[in-house]
Amino acid sequence: MTDTLKVTKISKSKIDQVDFSNLAFGTVFTDHMFVCEYKNGAWQTPEILPYGPLQMDPSAKVFHYGQAVFEGMKAYKDDNGDVFMFRPEENFNRINKSSERLAMPAFDKAYFFDGLNTLLNLDKDWIKPGESNSLYIRPFVIATENGVSASPATEYKFIIICAPAQAYYSGEVRVLFADHYSRSADGGVGFAKAAGNYAAQFYPTELAKEKGYNQVVWTDANTHEYLEEAGTMNVFFRVNDTLLTAPTNDRILDGITRKSLIELAKSQGINVEVRPVRVSEIVEAAENGSLKEMFGAGTAAVISPISGFTHKDKQFDLPKPEDAYSTKLKKQLTELQANRAEDPFGWRYEVPVLEV
Amino acid sequence: MTDTLKVTKISKSKIDQVDFSNLAFGTVFTDHMFVCEYKNGAWQTPEILPYGPLQMDPSAKVFHYGQAVFEGMKAYKDDNGDVFMFRPEENFNRINKSSERLAMPAFDKAYFFDGLNTLLNLDKDWIKPGESNSLYIRPFVIATENGVSASPATEYKFIIICAPAQAYYSGEVRVLFADHYSRSADGGVGFAKAAGNYAAQFYPTELAKEKGYNQVVWTDANTHEYLEEAGTMNVFFRVNDTLLTAPTNDRILDGITRKSLIELAKSQGINVEVRPVRVSEIVEAAENGSLKEMFGAGTAAVISPISGFTHKDKQFDLPKPEDAYSTKLKKQLTELQANRAEDPFGWRYEVPVLEV
Ligand SMILES: Cc1ncc(COP(=O)(O)O)c(C=O)c1O
Ligand SMILES: Cc1ncc(COP(=O)(O)O)c(C=O)c1O
Numbered sequence: 001m002t003d004t005l006k007v008t009k010i011s012k013s014k015i016d017q018v019d020f021s022n023l024a025f026g027t028v029f030t031d032h033m034f035v036c037e038y039k040n041g042a043w044q045t046p047e048i049l050p051y052g053p054l055q056m057d058p059s060a061k062v063f064h065y066g067q068a069v070f071e072g073m074k075a076y077k078d079d080n081g082d083v084f085m086f087r088p089e090e091n092f093n094r095i096n097k098s099s100e101r102l103a104m105p106a107f108d109k110a111y112f113f114d115g116l117n118t119l120l121n122l123d124k125d126w127i128k129p130g131e132s133n134s135l136y137i138r139p140f141v142i143a144t145e146n147g148v149s150a151s152p153a154t155e156y157k158f159i160i161i162c163a164p165a166q167a168y169y170s171g172e173v174r175v176l177f178a179d180h181y182s183r184s185a186d187g188g189v190g191f192a193k194a195a196g197n198y199a200a201q202f203y204p205t206e207l208a209k210e211k212g213y214n215q216v217v218w219t220d221a222n223t224h225e226y227l228e229e230a231g232t233m234n235v236f237f238r239v240n241d242t243l244l245t246a247p248t249n250d251r252i253l254d255g256i257t258r259k260s261l262i263e264l265a266k267s268q269g270i271n272v273e274v275r276p277v278r279v280s281e282i283v284e285a286a287e288n289g290s291l292k293e294m295f296g297a298g299t300a301a302v303i304s305p306i307s308g309f310t311h312k313d314k315q316f317d318l319p320k321p322e323d324a325y326s327t328k329l330k331k332q333l334t335e336l337q338a339n340r341a342e343d344p345f346g347w348r349y350e351v352p353v354l355e356v
Numbered sequence: 357m358t359d360t361l362k363v364t365k366i367s368k369s370k371i372d373q374v375d376f377s378n379l380a381f382g383t384v385f386t387d388h389m390f391v392c393e394y395k396n397g398a399w400q401t402p403e404i405l406p407y408g409p410l411q412m413d414p415s416a417k418v419f420h421y422g423q424a425v426f427e428g429m430k431a432y433k434d435d436n437g438d439v440f441m442f443r444p445e446e447n448f449n450r451i452n453k454s455s456e457r458l459a460m461p462a463f464d465k466a467y468f469f470d471g472l473n474t475l476l477n478l479d480k481d482w483i484k485p486g487e488s489n490s491l492y493i494r495p496f497v498i499a500t501e502n503g504v505s506a507s508p509a510t511e512y513k514f515i516i517i518c519a520p521a522q523a524y525y526s527g528e529v530r531v532l533f534a535d536h537y538s539r540s541a542d543g544g545v546g547f548a549k550a551a552g553n554y555a556a557q558f559y560p561t562e563l564a565k566e567k568g569y570n571q572v573v574w575t576d577a578n579t580h581e582y583l584e585e586a587g588t589m590n591v592f593f594r595v596n597d598t599l600l601t602a603p604t605n606d607r608i609l610d611g612i613t614r615k616s617l618i619e620l621a622k623s624q625g626i627n628v629e630v631r632p633v634r635v636s637e638i639v640e641a642a643e644n645g646s647l648k649e650m651f652g653a654g655t656a657a658v659i660s661p662i663s664g665f666t667h668k669d670k671q672f673d674l675p676k677p678e679d680a681y682s683t684k685l686k687k688q689l690t691e692l693q694a695n696r697a698e699d700p701f702g703w704r705y706e707v708p709v710l711e712v
Contacts (some may be wrong), residue, residue, distance in 0.1 A: 026415070026504035033414060055409045057384070058389060058517050063498050066422045067549030067558070103558035138504050142419050143555075148382035148494050148519065150588050152558045161414050163504065178543075185541030185577035187534075189556045195422030196552015199499075200545045202423070202508045221541035221576045232506050295704035 005114050007356070009122065010050040012324040018164070020128055022284065023299070026136060026163050030123035033158035034115040038105055043158070046111045048119055051161065057146040067143035068195035069098035072232075072299045074165070075120055075135040076338040083120055083351040085137075086337045088113075090256045095139055104141055104150035111141070112138070116160060121354045123162060132167035136300070141251035168301040169186075175230065175294075176213040177279055177311040178204070182221035183251070183328070190251035201231050213310065218250070219279060227277045233296030233304060234258035238325055239285045239303070240292065242271045257297040261329055265343060270325065279311060286316040293327040294318055295326040303330040361470050363478075363712065367404040371481055374520070381656070382492060382519050383405075386479040390471040390516035393500075394461055399514070402467045404475055407517065417509040423499035424551035425454035428588075428655045430654060431472035431476055431614040431707065432596070433483040439476055439707040441493075442693045446612045454548035458496055459508035465481040469496070472516060477710045478517060481551040487694070488523035488619040492656070496527055524657040531586065531650075532569040532665040533635055534560070538577035539584070557587050569666065571652070575635060576607070583633045589652030590614035594681055595641045596648065598627045613653040617685055619701060628682065635667060651659070651682040652675055658688040 010031045018028055036046035058334040060069050071091045076084050092113075096106040111224050116137070120127070139160045143153035181204035184190025189197060201216070220226045228246055229235055237244040243265055248254040256301050265272050285291035286309075294306040298347055305326045309315040321337040335341035339348065366387045374528050376382055392402035403431045409695050418424050427447045432440050449468075452462040472493070476483070483491040484703040491584050499509035537560035540546025547554060557572070573591055576582045584602055585591055590611040593600040599621055604610040641647035642665075650662040661682045691697035695704065 006453075023471070024503075024505075027502070029415060051414070053411045053413055056412050057409055058407070058515055058559060059385060059494075059519075062551075063418065063496060064426055064494070064551055065426055065554035066424060067555040068422060069417055070420055101559050102555045103562050136504075138415075140419060145672045146383070148381075148492075148517075150554050152562065159414055161504075163415075180543055182541045185538045185544060187536050187538035187577055188541060189552075193421055194552060194555065195418075198421035198506050198556060199423040199550065199552060202421075203457050204492075206459050206508065217411075221543055322475035 002272050004045055004111075005118060006047045007046065007118065007122075008049050010182070013125070015125055020133070020164060023164055023166050025165060025168065028163055030126045030135075030162040030164070030192055032122050034119050036107070036111055036115070037258060038156040038158070039154070043108050043111060046115050047285045048115065054157070054321055056144065059146045059148050061143035061145050065143070065150060066196040067102050067104055067153055067196070068140065069095055069102055069104065070138060070140035070193050070195065071095045073139070074299055074337070075137060076126055077124070077129040077133070077265040078339040079129055081129070082339065083124060083127055084337065084339050085349045085351060087256050088116070088349050090356050091139070094193065094254065095141065098194055099141055101192045102135070102194055104143070104156060104219055107141070107158050117351055118354060118356055119160060119162065120351050121356045122216070126162065126164050128164065131334070133251055134165050136163045136165040137300060172307045173214045173296070173304050174212065174222065174308045174310070175215045175217045175306055176208040176211070177217050177225045177227065177309055178219045179312055181216075183218040185221055186278055188251065190249065191253060193253065201296070217309065225279055227279055227282065228252050230296050232300060233298035235296050236261065236297060237277060237291065238293035240290050242273055243325060244273050244275070244277050244282070245279050247274050255298055257299055257302060257333075260333065260347065261297050261303075264329060264332060265325070267344070281313070283311055283316070287316070292319060292321050293326055302334055360401055361474060362401055362403045363474065364403065364405050365626065369481070375518060376484055376489075379520055379522050381521060384519055386482045386518045386520070388475055388478050388489075390475050392463070392467055392514045393473070393611050394512040394514070395510070399461070399464055401470050404471065404478065410513070412500065415502045415504050417501050417503065420504050421499070421506060422550070422552040423458050423460055423509055424496065425451055425458055425460065426494060426496035426549050426551065427451045429495070430655055431483055431493060432692070433480070433485040433489070434695040435485055435698065438695065438701055439455050439480060439483055439484070439694050440693065441707060442589065442707045443612055443616070443703050445471070447495070450549065450610065451497065452697060454550055455497055457545055457548045458550055459524060460499070460512060463497070463514050473707050474710060474712055475516060475518065477712045480501060482520050485521065487690070488517050490521050492519045492521040494519070520658060529570045529652070530568065530662045530666070531571045531573045532564040532567070532666045533573050533583065533665055534575045535580045535668055537572075539574040541577055544607065547604065547609060549609065554587070561587060567612050573665065581635055583635055583638065587706050588656060589654035592617065592650035593633060593638055593647065593649050596646050598629055599681060600629050600631070602633050603630050611654055613641050613655060613689075614644055616703065617653055620685060620688060621681070623700070625645035634700040639667055639670070639672070640673070646673060647684055648677050658690055660695065
């Protein structure tokens with residue numbers, strides 16, 4: 001902990017009021033939060049405070065112009081009580097990339113790791129060991145400057161809040177391939193974890209849900225001929241024994257789960273092709289039986305197998321293969337993340353034990 | 357005023373502390389604000405309250421997923437002290453259109469007009485008569501539900517705040533035609549006044565400003581061959597004596613100033629063509645001298661004449677015509693708005709005088 005971090009502890013934990021066997025995702029938060037203010041051109045002394053409301057002027061720019069970016073990470077506890085994160089530097093780098101695209105200031109790396117490590121030490125009782133438990137970590141940055149002129153704010157808050165989470169079982173996931181609405185434009189902000197990207201997906205996703213689909217798989221806005229990603233997951237396709245996934249670009253989020261799975265699969269001798277994936281080839285593969293699997297990849301669910309898809313009113317069901325890549329890769333990745341398996345890649349980050 | 361509007365007045369106005377001859381746009385707000393909460397599937401009793409901060413949980417969805425839409429309107433006072441708005445129903449309809457696209461609930465028309473009229477009566481001393489004065493009105497809706505799961509919120513606030521404004525003199529406006537970054541995708545949210553659309557423009561606009569331009573004129577994301585609109589203005593081109601402007605679509609905001617100017621110009625016998633405008637034809641017209649004017653149109657500045665543009669490093673200066681359409685149309689529109697001229701179109705809305 002640097003001497004620049006100011007810590008104010010809660011007087012009494014609210015942990016006893018929480019039923020850890022029955023948690024709705026992202027609705028219960030831990031005792032503390034991390035807050036760092038940006039003003040006068042610099043990040044001020046970061047603080048850890050009791051979790052609680054923010055006072056915001058109604059003219060704060062985040063409400064009007066959407067300057068807001070975020071990250072999603074997880075911490076795991078092993079049976080010894082040690083706490084681990086998965087490639088947290090990637091999240092740190094990505095939030096700064098997102099911020100840059102929205103004309104927001106980059107955050108300080110030492111502040112981020114000191115703050116996060118201290119927060120996880122303070123709230124470590126909220127992280128439960130065991131396969132189905134983790135702590136979901138949500139860093140985010142919002143424009144707090146007052147005033148409704150349409151220009152980048154000069155004041156921000158970088159905040160980290162944490163929510164205990166259980167394994168995310170999504171049931172049968174059926175998806176709709178987008179052929180009218182779209183998620184992002186060339187030259188736009190699709191690659192950033194910008195708040196506005198998510199609100200923009202809600203309406204078309206609700207329309208898809210009304211028709212019985214769980215998610216939309218977005219296609220390129222120009223032609224709707226190439227498959228890009230889902231709302232909060234990148235997407236993989238297994239055709240025969242080859243795994244396909246789209247390359248990232250300025251429309252697609254560079255997912256940490258995605259890039260880890262690519263490496264993990266390759267290290268197992270699975271043939272992985274990172275290249276534009278045509279809707280037509282996936283439809284054809286589904287028709288001729290060579291499409292064996294489809295799955296989403298992201299921090300929340302790690303891997304979400306997809307049981308079927310619809311394209312222009314044509315429905316396709318996927319087989320349930322015995323040796324699914326999705327099952328195998330998910331098990332390997334989650335064991336690695338939670339310190340139940342070796343980590344040949346150096347992806348695991350052990351949270352230091354601090355006097356707090 | 358309906359009996360469903362709850363009014364809590366300030367005890368002492370802060371108007372004496374305000375220098376009305378020296379107002380930065382959108383930084384000083386009037387004494388009161390309008391707030392209406394949405395929960396349990398319905399808008400609750402609307403309230404007028406002293407202007408002041410909102411208490412927001414750090415997990416409020418607006419901070420994470422950008423569910424936020426807004427409007428921009430103006431009120432004017434004539435020399436008799438009567439107060440007018442310009443086509444306010446258009447703003448009301450548009451905010452609901454924006455909300456729908458972001459999976460947010462439509463607001464109630466009676467609540468909107470009762471609230472707004474009462475607010476303008478309460479804060480009418482903040483509206484100064486005279487050509488250079490107006491009151492900028494900012495209705496907005498934000499998702500206030502707590503929780504970081506990526507789905508539409510079930511709780512919102514509809515808020516109206518007001519800021520006294522002076523005539524907006526922007527000086528020489530030079531613009532850059534976008535050829536890499538873009539503002540919105542086909543099938544996206546560009547037509548909505550969604551908060552996230554504005555943050556997405558800040559970075560490319562800052563890059564343009566560093567090169568000496570004031571604004572970016574966005575082109576279509578697919579080809580960058582068609583001119584669409586500027587950051588907060590629609591755009592008109594005068595080639596010889598014809599006014600050109602792009603048709604609206606799902607990428608372009610359906611501006612109220614734009615559509616009023618089209619009607620106004622037509623009523624004066626000016627030839628107006630609403631059709632896709634190619635970058636190449638505007639470059640050619642600039643080269644052969646037939647491009648006489650270019651201007652932005654929006655509520656804040658009404659009409660902003662553009663003195664030059666750059667496309668792919670080629671700079672073009674525009675002439676300063678004697679009988680500029682921009683000067684003539686701006687004068688006609690502002691006189692009509694402020695009740696200093698006839699209103700053959702029925703656009704003016706007189707704010708009723710209420711006992712408040
Ligand atoms: C749009 C989008 N794509 C993909 C992902 C997956 O990224 P990661 O694996 O880093 O969690 C996420 C979310 O986390 C996302 O929001
Ligand atoms: C993106 C955009 N285009 C155009 C306009 C002009 O619209 P209006 O004339 O209704 O103010 C605005 C703003 O007000 C805007 O935000």
